[in-house]
Amino acid sequence: MLRLIDINKYYNPGTVNEMCLFDGFNLDIREEEFVSVVGSNGSGKTSMLNIICGSIPVDNGKIEINGTDITNMPEYKRQMRIGRVYQNPALGTCPNMTILENMSLADNKGKSFNLQLGTNKKRINGYRETLSRLGLGLEEKMDVTVGTLSGGQRQALAMIMATMTPIEFLILDEHTAALDPKTAELIMELTRDIVKEKKLTTIMVTHNLRYAVEYGNRLLMMHQGELVLDKCGEEKHALEVDDILDKFNKISIECGN
Amino acid sequence: MLTLIIGILEEGLAYGVLALGVYITYKILDFPDLSVDGTFPLGGAVTVALISMGLNPLIALLASFLIGAFAGMITGIIHVRFRVRDMLSGIIMMTGLYSVNLRIAGSANVAIFTKDSIFDNSFIDRVVPEGFRPYLVVTLLFVIVLIMKILLDVYLKTKSGYLLRAVGDNETVVTSLAKDKGTIKIIGLSIANGFVAMSGGIFVQRNGFFEISIGTGALVAGVASVIIGINLLGKVSFLKATTTVILGSILYKTCVQIAISFGLVSQDRKLITAILFLIILITSNGRKRRVKAHA
Ligand SMILES: Nc1ncnc2c1ncn2[C@@H]1O[C@H](COP(=O)(O)OP(=O)(O)OP(=O)(O)O)[C@@H](O)[C@H]1O
Ligand SMILES: [Mg+2]
Numbered sequence: 221m222l223r224l225i226d227i228n229k230y231y232n233p234g235t236v237n238e239m240c241l242f243d244g245f246n247l248d249i250r251e252e253e254f255v256s257v258v259g260s261n262g263s264g265k266t267s268m269l270n271i272i273c274g275s276i277p278v279d280n281g282k283i284e285i286n287g288t289d290i291t292n293m294p295e296y297k298r299q300m301r302i303g304r305v306y307q308n309p310a311l312g313t314c315p316n317m318t319i320l321e322n323m324s325l326a327d328n329k330g331k332s333f334n335l336q337l338g339t340n341k342k343r344i345n346g347y348r349e350t351l352s353r354l355g356l357g358l359e360e361k362m363d364v365t366v367g368t369l370s371g372g373q374r375q376a377l378a379m380i381m382a383t384m385t386p387i388e389f390l391i392l393d394e395h396t397a398a399l400d401p402k403t404a405e406l407i408m409e410l411t412r413d414i415v416k417e418k419k420l421t422t423i424m425v426t427h428n429l430r431y432a433v434e435y436g437n438r439l440l441m442m443h444q445g446e447l448v449l450d451k452c453g454e455e456k457h458a459l460e461v462d463d464i465l466d467k468f469n470k471i472s473i474e475c476g477n
Numbered sequence: 478m479l480t481l482i483i484g485i486l487e488e489g490l491a492y493g494v495l496a497l498g499v500y501i502t503y504k505i506l507d508f509p510d511l512s513v514d515g516t517f518p519l520g521g522a523v524t525v526a527l528i529s530m531g532l533n534p535l536i537a538l539l540a541s542f543l544i545g546a547f548a549g550m551i552t553g554i555i556h557v558r559f560r561v562r563d564m565l566s567g568i569i570m571m572t573g574l575y576s577v578n579l580r581i582a583g584s585a586n587v588a589i590f591t592k593d594s595i596f597d598n599s600f601i602d603r604v605v606p607e608g609f610r611p612y613l614v615v616t617l618l619f620v621i622v623l624i625m626k627i628l629l630d631v632y633l634k635t636k637s638g639y640l641l642r643a644v645g646d647n648e649t650v651v652t653s654l655a656k657d658k659g660t661i662k663i664i665g666l667s668i669a670n671g672f673v674a675m676s677g678g679i680f681v682q683r684n685g686f687f688e689i690s691i692g693t694g695a696l697v698a699g700v701a702s703v704i705i706g707i708n709l710l711g712k713v714s715f716l717k718a719t720t721t722v723i724l725g726s727i728l729y730k731t732c733v734q735i736a737i738s739f740g741l742v743s744q745d746r747k748l749i750t751a752i753l754f755l756i757i758l759i760t761s762n763g764r765k766r767r768v769k770a771h772a
Contacts, residue, residue, distance in 0.1 A: 299655040312653070314646040317639070322650075325639050329654045335632075338639040382653065 221286055222249040222389065222421065227271060228280035229445075241267055241445045245281070253452075254415055254422040256432040258464060259442030260471075265425045268442070269391050272423070274298045285388075300330060303382035303420075305375070307394040312378025315367030319358060319377065322366055323347045326381035350380055354410065372403035379407060383414045390415060392424040396431070404428075408435065429461045439464075443471050483615050485734050489727030490618035491680045492698055494625050496706070496726040497719060498672030499699025501629075504707065504718070506645040506665045511567030511696055512552040513673050515574030516545045518692035520674030521681035522582035525589050528682075534595045538678045545674020546667045548574065553663030571692075578689060585689040594682040595621075614683060621679065625672065626719045632668070641665050673699070694747055697754050702726035708761045729753075 229242040241264050249255055259265050270276040272283065274295035283291045290298060305312055313322050324339040327347070344362070351359040354376050358369075366374060375395060383390060392411065396404035408431060415422050426432050432439055439456050441449035441464065449467055451459055495517060502510040520541035527537040548570060556566035579585060593599070596614045605613055632638045644651045644661040651658040673695070681687045706725025710716055716724075736749045 294657070296652045296655055296657050299653050302653075304653055306649070311647065311649045314643045314650050316646045317642060321639060321642075325643055325650065325654060328636055328639075333636040333640045333656065335635045335637055338634050338636045 221251060221284075222272065223247070223284040224268075224271065224281065225284065226281040227278050227283075229267060229271065229276075230279050233279070242271075242278075243445065245445065245447075247440075247447070249421060249423065252419050252421055253438055254436035255424065255438045255440060256436040257423060257425045257440045257442060258427065258429060258432045259440075259448075260468070263442040264445040265442055266393055267445075269304075269393055269423065269425065272389075273302060273304060273391060301388040302391055303387045303389070304391040305378050305382050305393070305395040307397050309371040309374040309378060309398055312381060313366045313374050316365055318363050318365055319351070319369075320344065320347065320362040322377065322381060323351075323362075323384075326384045329385040350384075351377075354380070354406070356406075372399045372407070375399060375403075375407055376410065379410055379414070383418060383420070387418070388421060390420040390422040390424075392422065392426075394425055394427060397427065411435070429464050432464065433459055433461055441467060480611070481734070483611065485730050486615050486727060487618055487683060489730040490615065490622050490723070491683050492676060492702065492730065493618075493622040493723040493726045494679060495673050495676035495695060495699050496702035496722045497622075497625055497629055498669040498676065499696065500703050500719065500722045501641075501665055501669035501672070503700050503703055504645075504722075505633075505642055506662060506669075508556075508563050508645075508662070508666065509567065509696075510549075510552065510666060510669065511564060512548060512570035512574070512666075512670060513567070513696040513699060514692045514694070515571035515578070516548050516670040516674045516692075517677040517680075517695035518578045518687075518689060519548055519574055519581070520545050520677030521687045521691055522578040522677075523674070524678035524681050525587045525687040526581050526583065528589050528592045528594065529583075529587070531592075534593055534598065534682060538595065538675055538682075541678035542671040542675040545677075546671035548674070549666040549668070549670025550663055552670070553659075553666035556666075557659035557662055574692075575689070578692075582687050582689070587687040588685060589681070589687070590685040594685070595679075596683060618679070618683070622723055625675070626723060629672075629719055630717060637664070694750050697750055698726075698729065701729045701750075701754050701757050704757050704761050705729055 224245060224247040227242045227245040231239045231241060257265050267276065271278055274293060278291065282289055285301070314325070320339060324343070327343060348359040348362070356373050356376055358373060358377060366377065369377070375398070379395070396407050399407060411424070412435060414420070422436070424436065437456055438452035439449065439459060440447055448471060499513060502508045523541045523544050524537045527540055528534055552566050552570045555561050555569060556563055561569070596617055601613065633642060640651060640656060640661050641664065644658050644665070648658045651661060677691065680691065702725040703722050704725070705728050706721035706723070707718060709728070710721035710724055711718070732753055733746070733749060736753065737743065737746065741749060
C-alpha cells in the first residue's frame, strides 16, 4: 500500500515564479494495483512520480509505504523497492557501457558493489535468454555499447533492467512516448507480462488514451495538481477512449497526444 | 639524441600515473578536478619528508598514494556533502594544499639526491650492471606505470568499478540501483588523487628534489595526455583507454620538448604548455564536430 497524504508542493517558493502545484493532494494505491495516469501537460503527473520516488522533496505531507513513513528517506534508498522507466530512453541505461555490463549492473541491485568481478560469467546465459524474449536481437549484441542502440532497443533494455531484481513498485513515465507505434506496442506487452509475472504495483503515466483504457485496473486523470477522475474495477473496465476524451474536453484543455 | 628520447620517455612515464588519475576524474567521472594541482606536489612532499626520515622509498610511494587518496576524499566530501560546485571544490583543495605541502616538505625546495630512492639504492647498486644504468630509470618507471595501469584496469572490471563508470555515464542509473551516487563520486575522486599523488612521489624520486611549484599545470598535463591519448589513439581497438592515456602522456611531453627545442627557454615552459593545451582542445573539438556532421 502506497499512500500520499496531504501533500503540498510549491515550485520556486519565495520567488515571483512561486507556484503551488499540489495543495492537500491525497492518493492511495493498493498492492498489485496497475494504475494508468492521464492528464494534460503540466498537470503534475511527473511531479507526482518524482514525489513518490523521492526525486523532489515535498513541502508538507507524508508518503507511506505499507504504513512506514518514507517522506524523509533519500531517493536512492527508496529505489530498493522501486523500478523506474523514464520517458527518455537515455535515462535508464549507461550509454558507454555494453549491454552485458548494463545487465550485470542491474542484476547486482540490492547486493554489495564490492571488488568481485563485475560480470558473473555464469549469469550471461540467463541474460541472453531474458533479452531474447524481446525479439529485438539484443542477445546477439552483448558486447555492443548501449549508446549505439536505437531508442526502442534502449527502452526495452531499460525496462528489463528496472525489473530484473525483486521490486514491489514499477513507475513508468510515458515510457513509450519516444517510440514508434510498433515498438511502443512491444514495450507495452512486455510491461503487461512483467507486471503480471512479478505481481508489481504499477503506476503508468501515458498520453496514449488507448493504453490507459486497455491496460491496468485503475485510471486516474489529473488536472492542475488534482485528481479529476479516479475509476477502478468494473467502472474502469467500462471506460472507453471517448469517455476520457469527453472528460478532457470538459476541462477544456488540449491534450498532449 | 638517445639521452633526449630517454629523458622524454622518463618524463612521460612519470606523468603517466598522473594521467591515469586524471583519466578517472576527467573522463570517467566527468569531473574537472583541480585539486590535482595540489595533490601532485602533496605526493612529492610526503615522499621527500618520509625519505628524509630514512624510510623505505617504496613505502614512501605507498604513503603518498594513501595521503593523496585522503585529500581526494576531502575534495569529494566538499563537493558532494556540502554541495560546492565541482570546480570550486578542487580550487579550495588546491589552495589549501599549498600550505599543507610546505608544512610537510619543510620548505619550498628539498633535495633528496643523497638519499635512497626507488631508482637509486644499494640493492640496485649491487644487482644492476653498469652498462644498463642509463636505461634503469626508464625501465623502472615503465614497470611502475604498467603495474598501476593493470591495477586500474582490474578495478574498473569489478562491481565497484562498474558503478564508478556508471556514475560518470549516467547518474540516474546509479540512483535506480539504490546506490548513493555521491559516495561513488567520493570514492572515484579518492582513487584518482591517490594515483596523482603517487605520480608526484615518483616524479620527486626521479628528479631527486622537491619544489613547491611542481603542481602548477599538473591538471593541464593530465587532461592533455587524456585528450591526446583518447582522441588520437582511441580508434586503435586493441589499445585499452588506460594504455592510450599513458601513451598520450609521452606524446604530450614530446610536444613540449619539441617546442622547447625551438629555442624557447624554460621560463616559457608554462606558456608553451598552455598554448599547446589550447591547440589540443581546439583540434579535438574540431574532430568531434566533424564526426557529428557526418553522423
Ligand atoms: N523543477 C521545476 N521547477 C519549477 N516548476 C516545475 C518544475 N517541475 C515541474 N514544474 C511545474 O510543475 C507543473 C507540473 O509539471 P509536471 O512535469 O509534473 O507535469 P506533467 O503532468 O508531467 O506534464 P507532461 O505531460 O508535459 O509531462 C508544470 O506547470 C511545471 O511547469
Ligand atoms: Mg511529465
